[in-house]
Amino acid sequence: MRVIYALWLRNFKTFLRNKTALIFNLISPFFFVYIFAGIFKHEGIGNASAFMLSGVIITMVFESTMRISASTIDDMTGGFMKEVLVSPISRLNIAIAQFISSATVATIQGLIIYVLGLFTGLSLSPSALLLTIPVMIFVGLVFSGLGLFIATKAKNIQTFQAVSLAVTMPLVFLSGAYIPLSLLPNAMQWFAYFNPLSYAVILFRAVTLGKLNSSGAELVHESIAFKIGSFTVTPIIAFGVLAVFGILFLFLSTISFLKVDFSKMNRNKKDLIDF
Amino acid sequence: MAEMARKIIEVENFTKKYGKFTAVNDINFSVDEGMIFAFLGPNGAGKSTTINTLCTIFDSTAGSLKIDGKCVSSNKSEVRASIGVVFQDSTLDNKMTVEENLKMHCVFYGVPKTEVDNRIDFVLDLVELKDWKKKTVGSLSGGMKRRIEIARGIIHYPKVLFLDEPTTGLDPQTRATVWTYIVKLAREKNITIFLTTHYMDEAEVCDMVAIMDYGKIIAHDSPFNLKKQFTKDRAYITAKNCERLESLLESKSVGFQKKEKYYRIDIGEVSDTLNILSELKEDITDIEIRKGTLNDVFLEITGREIREGAEE
Numbered sequence: 001m002r003v004i005y006a007l008w009l010r011n012f013k014t015f016l017r018n019k020t021a022l023i024f025n026l027i028s029p030f031f032f033v034y035i036f037a038g039i040f041k042h043e044g045i046g047n048a049s050a051f052m053l054s055g056v057i058i059t060m061v062f063e064s065t066m067r068i069s070a071s072t073i074d075d076m077t078g079g080f081m082k083e084v085l086v087s088p089i090s091r092l093n094i095a096i097a098q099f100i101s102s103a104t105v106a107t108i109q110g111l112i113i114y115v116l117g118l119f120t121g122l123s124l125s126p127s128a129l130l131l132t133i134p135v136m137i138f139v140g141l142v143f144s145g146l147g148l149f150i151a152t153k154a155k156n157i158q159t160f161q162a163v164s165l166a167v168t169m170p171l172v173f174l175s176g177a178y179i180p181l182s183l184l185p186n187a188m189q190w191f192a193y194f195n196p197l198s199y200a201v202i203l204f205r206a207v208t209l210g211k212l213n214s215s216g217a218e219l220v221h222e223s224i225a226f227k228i229g230s231f232t233v234t235p236i237i238a239f240g241v242l243a244v245f246g247i248l249f250l251f252l253s254t255i256s257f258l259k260v261d262f263s264k265m266n267r268n269k270k271d272l273i274d275f
Numbered sequence: 276m277a278e279m280a281r282k283i284i285e286v287e288n289f290t291k292k293y294g295k296f297t298a299v300n301d302i303n304f305s306v307d308e309g310m311i312f313a314f315l316g317p318n319g320a321g322k323s324t325t326i327n328t329l330c331t332i333f334d335s336t337a338g339s340l341k342i343d344g345k346c347v348s349s350n351k352s353e354v355r356a357s358i359g360v361v362f363q364d365s366t367l368d369n370k371m372t373v374e375e376n377l378k379m380h381c382v383f384y385g386v387p388k389t390e391v392d393n394r395i396d397f398v399l400d401l402v403e404l405k406d407w408k409k410k411t412v413g414s415l416s417g418g419m420k421r422r423i424e425i426a427r428g429i430i431h432y433p434k435v436l437f438l439d440e441p442t443t444g445l446d447p448q449t450r451a452t453v454w455t456y457i458v459k460l461a462r463e464k465n466i467t468i469f470l471t472t473h474y475m476d477e478a479e480v481c482d483m484v485a486i487m488d489y490g491k492i493i494a495h496d497s498p499f500n501l502k503k504q505f506t507k508d509r510a511y512i513t514a515k516n517c518e519r520l521e522s523l524l525e526s527k528s529v530g531f532q533k534k535e536k537y538y539r540i541d542i543g544e545v546s547d548t549l550n551i552l553s554e555l556k557e558d559i560t561d562i563e564i565r566k567g568t569l570n571d572v573f574l575e576i577t578g579r580e581i582r583e584g585a586e587e
Contacts, residue, residue: 006382014370079366086330087383088356 003089007097008104014071015105025064029056029113032178050209051223053117055177057110058204061136062143062172062197064106066164069147072098073157095148095257099250102144107136114208131207139200142242145249146196152256171197180223193228196245199238202226206235280307283435283467284329289338291324298324300490301338306469306483308434311461313478314471315569316487322471323363325487326439329469330360343434356384359428359436359466363443365420367427369413373404376412377427384431398426402456418449425456429466436460438470442477454480475569486573493576498569505575506567508542510552513561520558527551537561 015022033049033056075081084094114132150167154160173179174188175197181189192198205224206212216232219225225233233241284306291299299321306312314322327333329340331351340347347354368376374395381391399405402422412420421441428436441457442450454477461468470481478484479498486494486501494501513536514520520538524531529551532539542548542564552559574580 002382006379010368010371010375010379013375017370078369079362079364080368082332082362083366083368083380084383086332086355086358086360087380088352088385089383090352 003093004097004100007094008101011101012104025109026112029060032056054205054208055201057113058139058200059172059177060113061106061110061139062200063168064109065102065140065143065147066168068102068105069151070157070160072148072151073154073160077156091258092254095254098148099141099144102147103137103140106140107133110136128208128210135204135207139204142196142246142249145246145253149249149253149256152253152260171195175201177201181226182223196242199242202233202238203235203242283308283343284469285341287339289340290336291328291333292336297490302492304485304492304495306467308467309465310482311468312483313481314487315473315478315484317473320487321490322487323439326437326471330358330437331355357434359431359433361424361428361438361441363439365424367412367420367424372409372411373423374408377430380427380430386431394430398430402426418445418453421445421453422456429460433466435467435469438468440471442474478569484569488577494572501569501572502567506571508567509565510540510542510548511537511563512540512559513537514558515560516558520555523554
């Protein structure tokens, strides 16, 4: 526990100390709120700004977990991970600390947008905030697994950035976070069904907009939930699907992290011989 | 005394291959507790591979490696708890302060919470960097970072401290400082030091030296014995009367080489040499005696310089 806490605190401090990144990470979400909220004003969505904002927040949570995984790669190649790995602590503890700090940072970034959103005249229900935080932590945990998995497979920062961009963009745009899935072509909608982020968006939007108790038909009508065939994915079902994805990601990334050979990280053949 | 010492590191038939490339080829050696042991050799000789395997970072291809009686491949976490490591490249967390780095290390190695602050002060005192406790590591110079790493390496009181090229990339003055702390640690705290280096002068002050080349240990002894076995002291003489010098040297069957302006004489027994020199004292205008170095040892065994055309 002491080890997990220390590593968590370290990752959290690293995040807080990088103030430039902290501020710049908040710029693009607002860009999306204002542009897209303007576009969808006339598309039959009740409160376009709130609808958009909830999508932007959960996307932010998702993207932060990816960014934090990039810093994990930084540690792996930058040497600090070597210090961690020659110490007697178990790799499992390191992985757990990565997941928890990832989820913490992601939640905080999501919360900042949430709170800023309240000040900019958007009407998200502040009373929903209590339920919002656990959902953000949950979503953060799910995707921290995906992030760590990609990080351990990519092995260097360039590959990671390329892969994470290739994964992040389609996942975000085909999740309903910015563009309601009903506006997408059929083939793309099918992709969205396999996209874990789609379920995170349903769950989070229903919570922030206070629609947890609404009927399935109502949610589909408001573009909050979607139907697969005649089957409606309600927020509760979305939670279940996301949990399955989460267990899968955490499991795969833990296995991959336990097995990865850090001595091969970001090294070329010449370096290897020089060992 | 030497016979009494306990073997803290034991390596038997250790081989490490990267694919088809054999980095370390069936080596055997042991290190007694409390000594400074140096691995000397050119880049790519297999020194770092050996140190990394001993530190549990790499797995060996074959052979048995033990630290304090524990096998490094089957008993990783116990071995890790009993060693300190300073790698060739910095493994400090640059975004954190010196104190935070050391605290983190204490957590990793399970140093009791109540002792952490005392130990941090103790090791920072040792490397004379107490005033830098609250500074971010990224703001320190290369030499200071290396000293912090050495301090961190011993904060959990390891039995063996591994140092992979601890002074590479440091300026001569910093090198000397860092080296002072290394010797101090070994002598005052009785920590066994295992280091790799390609600096001759550093290897000279170690208790034991193993010379590596192409993955093999080609010599293993104290610097004194190595030099005694493989090198000869040499006298460089300039004389007024060259013919008489040559004939005398020939009559005494002393090996010499005639150079452009001087004679190079291999010195065997000091007393013989002194006798010859005293007979020549009228003719000698200048004399310089050079002791054999570890570089000469390497040259003698392999036929080449340890760092051909390299710095210094």
